[in-house]
Amino acid sequence: MHSPDQTLFLQLLLADPGVGQVKVGEDIPERCLHDWMSSAPREHVLAWVRPQSTAEVSALLRLCHAHRVPVVPQGGLTGLAGGAQPLPGCVLLSLERMKAIEDLDPAAASITVQAGATMQQVQEAAREQGLFFALDLGGRGSCTIGGNLSTNAGGNRVLRYGMARELLLGLEVVLADGTVLTQLNKMLKNNTGYDLKQLFVGSEGTLGVITRAVLRLHPQPRSSCTALCALDNYEAVLRLLAHAREHLGAQLSAFEMMWPDFYERMTAGLPHLTQPLPPGHGAYVLIEAQGTQPEQDQAHFEQVLADALEAGTVQDVVVAQSESDTARLWAVRDASGEFRAVFWPHVGFDVSVPTGELGRFVEDLKARLRARWQEADTVFFGHVGDANVHIGVKVCEGEQPEAEVEDLVYGAVRDWRGSISAEHGIGTLKRAHLHCSRSPEELALMRTLKAAMDPRGILNPGKVLGGESL
Amino acid sequence: MHSPDQTLFLQLLLADPGVGQVKVGEDIPERCLHDWMSSAPREHVLAWVRPQSTAEVSALLRLCHAHRVPVVPQGGLTGLAGGAQPLPGCVLLSLERMKAIEDLDPAAASITVQAGATMQQVQEAAREQGLFFALDLGGRGSCTIGGNLSTNAGGNRVLRYGMARELLLGLEVVLADGTVLTQLNKMLKNNTGYDLKQLFVGSEGTLGVITRAVLRLHPQPRSSCTALCALDNYEAVLRLLAHAREHLGAQLSAFEMMWPDFYERMTAGLPHLTQPLPPGHGAYVLIEAQGTQPEQDQAHFEQVLADALEAGTVQDVVVAQSESDTARLWAVRDASGEFRAVFWPHVGFDVSVPTGELGRFVEDLKARLRARWQEADTVFFGHVGDANVHIGVKVCEGEQPEAEVEDLVYGAVRDWRGSISAEHGIGTLKRAHLHCSRSPEELALMRTLKAAMDPRGILNPGKVLGGESL
Numbered sequence: 031m032h033s034p035d036q037t038l039f040l041q042l043l044l045a046d047p048g049v050g051q052v053k054v055g056e057d058i059p060e061r062c063l064h065d066w067m068s069s070a071p072r073e074h075v076l077a078w079v080r081p082q083s084t085a086e087v088s089a090l091l092r093l094c095h096a097h098r099v100p101v102v103p104q105g106g107l108t109g110l111a112g113g114a115q116p117l118p119g120c121v122l123l124s125l126e127r128m129k130a131i132e133d134l135d136p137a138a139a140s141i142t143v144q145a146g147a148t149m150q151q152v153q154e155a156a157r158e159q160g161l162f163f164a165l166d167l168g169g170r171g172s173c174t175i176g177g178n179l180s181t182n183a184g185g186n187r188v189l190r191y192g193m194a195r196e197l198l199l200g201l202e203v204v205l206a207d208g209t210v211l212t213q214l215n216k217m218l219k220n221n222t223g224y225d226l227k228q229l230f231v232g233s234e235g236t237l238g239v240i241t242r243a244v245l246r247l248h249p250q251p252r253s254s255c256t257a258l259c260a261l262d263n264y265e266a267v268l269r270l271l272a273h274a275r276e277h278l279g280a281q282l283s284a285f286e287m288m289w290p291d292f293y294e295r296m297t298a299g300l301p302h303l304t305q306p307l308p309p310g311h312g313a314y315v316l317i318e319a320q321g322t323q324p325e326q327d328q329a330h331f332e333q334v335l336a337d338a339l340e341a342g343t344v345q346d347v348v349v350a351q352s353e354s355d356t357a358r359l360w361a362v363r364d365a366s367g368e369f370r371a372v373f374w375p376h377v378g379f380d381v382s383v384p385t386g387e388l389g390r391f392v393e394d395l396k397a398r399l400r401a402r403w404q405e406a407d408t409v410f411f412g413h414v415g416d417a418n419v420h421i422g423v424k425v426c427e428g429e430q431p432e433a434e435v436e437d438l439v440y441g442a443v444r445d446w447r448g449s450i451s452a453e454h455g456i457g458t459l460k461r462a463h464l465h466c467s468r469s470p471e472e473l474a475l476m477r478t479l480k481a482a483m484d485p486r487g488i489l490n491p492g493k494v495l496g497g498e499s500l
Numbered sequence: 501m502h503s504p505d506q507t508l509f510l511q512l513l514l515a516d517p518g519v520g521q522v523k524v525g526e527d528i529p530e531r532c533l534h535d536w537m538s539s540a541p542r543e544h545v546l547a548w549v550r551p552q553s554t555a556e557v558s559a560l561l562r563l564c565h566a567h568r569v570p571v572v573p574q575g576g577l578t579g580l581a582g583g584a585q586p587l588p589g590c591v592l593l594s595l596e597r598m599k600a601i602e603d604l605d606p607a608a609a610s611i612t613v614q615a616g617a618t619m620q621q622v623q624e625a626a627r628e629q630g631l632f633f634a635l636d637l638g639g640r641g642s643c644t645i646g647g648n649l650s651t652n653a654g655g656n657r658v659l660r661y662g663m664a665r666e667l668l669l670g671l672e673v674v675l676a677d678g679t680v681l682t683q684l685n686k687m688l689k690n691n692t693g694y695d696l697k698q699l700f701v702g703s704e705g706t707l708g709v710i711t712r713a714v715l716r717l718h719p720q721p722r723s724s725c726t727a728l729c730a731l732d733n734y735e736a737v738l739r740l741l742a743h744a745r746e747h748l749g750a751q752l753s754a755f756e757m758m759w760p761d762f763y764e765r766m767t768a769g770l771p772h773l774t775q776p777l778p779p780g781h782g783a784y785v786l787i788e789a790q791g792t793q794p795e796q797d798q799a800h801f802e803q804v805l806a807d808a809l810e811a812g813t814v815q816d817v818v819v820a821q822s823e824s825d826t827a828r829l830w831a832v833r834d835a836s837g838e839f840r841a842v843f844w845p846h847v848g849f850d851v852s853v854p855t856g857e858l859g860r861f862v863e864d865l866k867a868r869l870r871a872r873w874q875e876a877d878t879v880f881f882g883h884v885g886d887a888n889v890h891i892g893v894k895v896c897e898g899e900q901p902e903a904e905v906e907d908l909v910y911g912a913v914r915d916w917r918g919s920i921s922a923e924h925g926i927g928t929l930k931r932a933h934l935h936c937s938r939s940p941e942e943l944a945l946m947r948t949l950k951a952a953m954d955p956r957g958i959l960n961p962g963k964v965l966g967g968e969s970l
Contacts, residue, residue: 221919
């Protein structure tokens with residue numbers, strides 16, 4: 031049942047030829063009702079709209095703004111924080127028909143794309159021109175550039191290339207009232223007033239809808255070296271990180287740690303995985319370097335690791351000698367996507383704690399969990415070079431006391447002055463804990479910005495700042 | 501003469517023990533009345549205040565906010581756009597007593613400093629720990645981190661390490677009403693709501709006063725290779741850039757071009773410079789690579805250049821074989837600071853145009869200038885890998901028709917969809933031309949943000965957005 035206002039809005043929407051394709055009621059497809067972690071009933075959705083151009087996005091927002099109808103932008107629906115979750119009485123704005131690669135400029139090392147282009151599309155377009163789009167994560171085939179930017183996506187090579195934010199040169203965005211802001215900048219240096227595009231990165235569609243972006247490309251790596259190291263403890267991991275930074279410099283492209291509770295469980299429990307190094311060590315690190323001298327880079331990489339072995343920093347190491355070796359080593363780290371098979375149910379976390387303190391944080395968190403739940407079990411793995419650790423917590427068989435576990439974990443993150451969301455965002459699922467990482471003054475300024483840029487509160491309301499009144 | 505309101509404010513200020521050291525009238529030192537490019541009479545300045553802590557900055561802003569007194573933050577006074585220029589009836593807020601290096605965290609590869617620390621202080625503190633603070637420019641001994649961030653400073657190695665913005669991990673800032681916003685984040689990944697620190701980078705003190713920052717450090721380069729190349733024309737420069745990106749990858753740390761009008765004039769006219777390559781070529785490029793393998797990097801660098809020579813991309817090349825060679829090559833490029841001696845008077849510019857079009861832009865601009873002033877003379881040099889070119893224009897002997905020259909140059913930049921300020925900022929000196937690079941919609945959003953964050957307009961009023969009412 032729609033209210034009279036909603037009925038009027040729908041009549042206008044369906045009669046408007048300038049907003050893109052509109053579906054209502056039973057024609058709204060099932061797939062847009064949920065993202066990776068959340069879902070909503072079809073009744074929540076007034077309409078599902080798929081514009082084909084920035085002008086259509088603008089017309090849609092103008093109409094929603096006039097009628098105070100909430101708008102939920104949707105990309106590839108692979109988000110892990112509920113940022114694309116439908117809200118009661120909302121219009122779902124899908125960018126899936128805006129997926130053109132508009133321009134690739136080799137001299138500027140930039141690519142201009144519509145927001146609905148997938149990460150993989152952009153990676154492939156760059157590769158065809160001998161260039162490299164460095165952002166990469168498991169959902170590459172489905173996740174879209176608009177979603178990557180809205181959530182400031184990270185992934186495995188942030189250490190070397192930065193988050194989505196660092197790969198953004200220019201942006202086109204539609205504001206709450208339909209105003210189109212176009213700055214498709216291709217230049218590394220451009221200091222002309224406030225850098226407005228930064229506002230839309232990581233704000234999860236609450237300040238504007240991204241329609242186009244200019245992304246930075248890098249030279250295609252000509253060599254890639256990979257190794258898995260076994261170490262005694264986190265102190266040794268920090269020594270290896272310092273050693274790798276010193277001797278691999280800018281070539282160091284990944285430094286991924288697996289705690290034994292992850293490594294041993296995955297390699298023992300997932301039949302498609304090999305066990306490249308024996309269990310029993312205190313820490314496992316996957317290290318990757320990308321360079322430009324295929325002949326020499328491998329020898330240098332092996333020397334750097336041999337030095338670490340000789341110095342006693344590393345206890346054991348296996349260096350990939352082929353592409354299939356590389357795939358085998360990465361498969362262990364990438365098993366994070368499949369570990370539900372061997373560690374379920376659990377409550378999952380994506381947090382950051384400064385790299386130097388991450389080892390002690392992990393021990394402290396384990397102790398806190400076991401003090402509360404004697405049977406508590408955990409897995410820890412992550413991008414240690416970026417200060418980012420992913421955590422799985424299982425405190426009992428069957429349904430987990432999720433809220434209690436979250437309170438405990440986020441409380442520990444707060445005490446270690448960490449971040450409750452390293453790379454997944456806040457969405458709806460973490461907003462109640464945002465105060466653990468941001469001060470009242472910061473939250474107040476966020477609300478000031480939200481109120482100034484979206485005074486009617488129509489843009490993805492209830493996301494990020496949802497717990498509070500605007 | 502002060503107004504009654506100003507007299508009352510000064511009484512309160514002088515009586516307040518919590519705002520830092522206060523000087524008024526003749527005690528205000530001459531040096532704070534001008535930055536590199538602008539100045540103001542002493543009568544403009546109500547008081548010069550030097551706090552020693554964030555709490556003192558906060559107390560000062562609270563008082564100024566209550567009395568609607570404009571505040572002009574000042575760092576090293578090396579700015580080139582008039583951003584620190586005193587305004588009528590203002591308080592000058594000098595950060596020069598807040599220059600502590602508070603923390604250097606090798607594991608996080610971060611350094612936490614007060615805003616008044618100089619760039620060189622930070623560079624040296626990092627070097628002592630075997631790390632590298634990558635931001636670098638000529639004013640390193642005087643310019644401060646607060647100023648570097650407020651103007652989003654660039655320099656010579658942006659290609660490899662990014663602008664000041666890309667080197668910023670965490671920030672503490674005092675808002676217009678004295679609210680202290682502290683997020684001294686050390687983590688590469690932290691997606692917890694709006695990334696507020698981005699607002700204060702490049703906004704030239706108009707949205708808040710930076711008091712502390714956490715900066716990202718990189719591994720100290722272990723090798724540095726430098727060469728000067730002579731090429732036929734800009735097309736060849738683009739081919740060399742593509743070749744260098746492909747074969748030097750992340751090691752490519754500078755790609756600096758000098759047009760012949762710069763190179764020939766500087767090497768002939770400045771007696772302390774050698775002429776490493778003969779005149780008569782169409783373009784000169786200084787190229788630098790930083791790596792981690794001192795023994796092998798030089799050989800690889802020379803091979804990359806030999807290949808470019810053999811392919812006909814480069815006509816002549818001189819590769820530095822010693823530190824004094826390197827200094828000699830860089831001295832030519834760095835003569836930009838001294839070229840007043842051989843090219844004066846002139847009107848100077850710092851603009852960006854997408855790298856692929858920069859060569860044609862330069863030719864078009866020369867043609868436009870000569871169509872208007874038959875005798876127009878120019879020098880062009882810059883960070884071509886960053887899309888950034890610096891320009892000197894001399895259209896006659898004696899005083900230049902500055903406003904007319906600016907209109908012509910900025911008009912050309914607008915037509916080529918470039919940026920009227922690549923790395924210097926807008927300040928007071930470029931605000932009238934800001935519309936050449938930013939749309940009415942962008943300017944409107946900037947004003948919305950300014951009004952929301954500084955409703956009384958006390959923070960560096962008239963800078964950046966000064967031409968317009970708030």
